[in-house]
Amino acid sequence: MKRIVIVVVALLFVASVAFAGVSTYQVTGPVLELTKDKIVVQKGKDKWEIALDASMKIPADVKVGSKVTIKYEMKATSVEVKPEKGKAKTKGK
Secondary structure, three states, X not given: OHHHHHXXXXXXXXXXXXXXXXXXXXXXXXXXXXXXXXXEEEEOOEEEEEEOOOOOOOOOOOOOOOEEEEEEEOOOOOOOOOOOOOOOOOOOO
């Protein structure tokens, strides 16, 4: 019985890790700028510029000065390989 409980708990843990998606984050503050492509929010002394896509639904009453909470995900748009420092380039023959 104890072994079954351990196996079930282990399977639930593995399933929760496997189905975990991209982490979401949030920022709260007054809106400084709002366009169809981006929203800029003041958080402390920093300005946070968040890109918006066409599928994003923004409430009609949001305007400059409104206090909002934005939920967002960090997502890569490209990856490049950089040469390692200290290694000389070799010429191919």
